[in-house]
Amino acid sequence: MRAFGIIAVTIGALMLIGALVMDVSVPAGLGRVNNIGLMAERQNYTIIGGILLIVGILMARKSGSRPPAEADSDTRPCPACAELIKTAATKCRFCGEVVEAVPAPKLKQGWVASIPCRPDEDRSRSEQAVIALGLPVVPMEGFNIAAGPFSTKDEAKAAVKRLSSEHSIYATVDYRDTVSGKFPPLLD
Structure with missing residues (x-):
């Protein structure tokens, strides 16, 4: 549909330009006079x-x-009545059916509490600290290594504070993406 729209815009613009440069006069005797037929044709091209x-x-x-709402990632169809409900819903607001909540998808990119490590026991100590806090490594x-990824920067900042206060581990807030090629891919 978008391609047809672009084609229609192109043809319409060309017709308007053609109508503006169209000569509607014809030679007659000593000069030129406007031709009513050509003027009508210019008018038709302009309108079309x-x-x-x-x-x-x-x-x-x-x-x-x-x-419409089908594209929202936070909605899904109710298994009983097929109306769209929130992903985290446990009861359909349309038919009243009790439905199973769908867990949030695991993030592939986002904000992380990044911990600089050496390859020795420093890495394993940091990894154990992240696991002890109940955060993904x-x-x-x-x-x-890092704790996360989190959907917001504030969540990553909170993880940095917890690592610092509870385990005396230095961490920074970084954004871990999947397109730069800087980070190894996360497996499901």
Whole structure:
């Protein structure tokens, strides 16, 4: 649909430009006079080009918007009535059916509490501290590890504070992504 909109915008713009540069006069005797037939043709090209341009813009914009609630990642269909409900819901608000809550998906990228480590017992001590706090351990560059990933920077800051206060481990807040190629991929 978006491609048809772009084609319609292009054709409409070309028709408008063509109508603006169209010569509607014809030679007559000592000069030139306007031809009513050519003026009507220019008017038709202008109207059709303008309509195509407007329709094309609307088609291109309409198809660029996201579809309704099915695209929301925090909703799912109710297994009983198929109405959309929140992922964390335990009861359908439409039919009243008790449904099983779906666990949140494991993050592949996000904010982490990054811990610089040496390859010896320093790494294992840091890893045990992260596990003791009940946080997931993720590999970082080299021998470094991290706690996370978290969806917000504040969650990572809280993990840094807990590592520092409860286990005397230095950590920094970093963003661990999946596209830079700097970090090893996380397995499910």
